[in-house]
Amino acid sequence: MTKIVDLIHSLIAMPVLALASRIAAIFNAKAGQRFTGLSGDDWKVPSHIGPTLWVHAASMGEFEQLVPVLQRIRASRPDVYIVGTAYSPSGFVHQRRSGLVDDLHYLPVDTRRNARKTVRSIDADVLLVGRYDLWRNHVLACSAHGTSVMLVNATMPSSGRKGFLRSWTADTYRRCSSITAVTEADAATLHMLTERVVDVLPDTRYDRITDRLHHPLADILALRDESVTTIVLGSSWEPDEDLFLPALRLHGLRLVIVPHEPTEDALQRIERRFPCTRLSVASAGTTGHLVVDSVGKLLSLYAIADAAFVGGGFGAGVHSVAEPAGYGIPLACGPRIDRAADAIALRDLGALHVVTTVEEAMTWITMHVVDIDRRKQDGETAGRYISSRTGSSGIIADRIDAALPKRTTEP
Incomplete structure (x- = not known):
């Protein structure tokens, strides 16, 4: 069933989404911004020294929740090169204004070809994703490339509750190197979905608020x-x-x-x-x-x-x-x-x-x-x-630090 859903997703759903995005760009200014950004993106990540952290946040709100994690990474690991991707124009602009990412791109539609190109171009050591914005082909490409996928502030996706999509979603989530849920209830449902250990930490947005x-x-x-x-x-x-x-x-x-x-x-x-x-x-x-x-x-x-x-x-x-x-x-x-x-x-x-x-x-x-x-x-x-709900960002930042290659000492 997973292979059948993969074929439907890659050969039908995503090409239709790509076509719909092109049409929407004609009539909608925001959709046009995304399409223009994708069209002009050559996906050449500048050469740099040090490990690479890839941060994907679909929207402005999701990126806001990851800001305290990135701030702590910046403070403890200035050698880390951070590449951001966003799906919405508002999320893209917000990441750019934050000053927390070194390079920024729109995430392309989740076809196999796009995913392989994106993952190879970024060549990240770790991909950090918030909530449930895991795109199947990009996760598979990360798995093949050796990029660890860390899902934080995780909640149960609607696709995980539906019969024929459940096993497909479960396979995607199992490919994450770690999953951190925001509540015990979410952890329990994600554990049932993935049959693996799911940690629980309060939402990082509480750190952002404080x-x-x-x-x-x-x-x-x-x-x-x-x-x-x-x-x-x-x-x-x-x-x-x-x-x-x-x-x-x-x-x-x-x-x-x-x-x-x-x-x-x-x-x-x-x-x-x-x-x-x-x-x-x-x-x-x-x-x-x-x-x-x-x-x-x-x-x-x-x-x-x-x-x-x-x-x-x-x-x-x-x-x-x-x-x-x-x-x-x-x-x-x-x-x-x-x-x-x-x-x-x-x-x-x-x-x-x-x-x-x-x-x-x-x-x-x-x-x-x-x-x-x-x-x-x-x-x-x-x-x-x-x-009482603060402190998660520091813990997650430490886990990212541990997953990244260690800083080299100058001779």
Whole structure:
């Protein structure tokens, strides 16, 4: 069955994907960026001295989770040459801006020919992959070439649950030199799939969160006002904002509204309902409510918050609650948390409260935010949840170091 699926994958599925990508490039700007990047890539990795680490991250989010690992590799092994590959244009741009990779390419469609060419060109000692973005032919080519494949932050792929794809997926995963899952449940299912030892370490994104907590933007910190209680509405949508209109009546309460999409329409909608100042014109002396009219500020804004309400819980699902939790502040959100493991865990610990009505939002504010003792208790619980899950990046970096050729000593 594995050989049959290999033939379907290599001779039908991947050529169709390649054709679809070419067509999409005509009509979609992002797809066009990827196609242009692939067309102009001669796959000549510059000659270099030292071992080679190949890092593949399909998207910007997956690369962010690998950043703390790469930072630690850079610090301990400056002799290592790092080659990055990405599948999406946003992931490609993010890797380039990170300054952590020495060479960068788009990963081509997973045909046998492309895979052999890619693996030979990079000639890596180790391939580091996050989550489940293992491409079959590239993994087979690595196995034949002698490149170790390390899968980290691993979760169970959907293909591993399907009957005729299960054995095919299992064979791919068995070719990894090591697999590190993020939960005991994922480790158990991956062990059943591969029939091999699967390690468990917390997600490296917790290290990324705590690393970034120490570097908030200075202009944001200048907006801190100790005389009022500040609640940040992070990644908010209109239903999230509706809950806090009555809160404006509370004396000594300041809202910082960070719309998920800070379009001009969204900003004007908020300004019609809330007396607020746009962040772009605010300064250290600005008082009152704020609305954020740019992106990339949310994590730093949590640094000036006494509490946070995280948006998305009345829509497709709550956005990340891990970042504000890292600052050790009490949290709340809307009801849709079923796909957010951190939100569920923090709710069960009592650090996050799910609210569905204006009355429940007001109760959370008065009992868990305005009440300083309760605020401190909830915040400490949230902070411990994050801090107890850090350290994986250093362990993984040490394992990569051990798998790479040792540094040669100059005579």
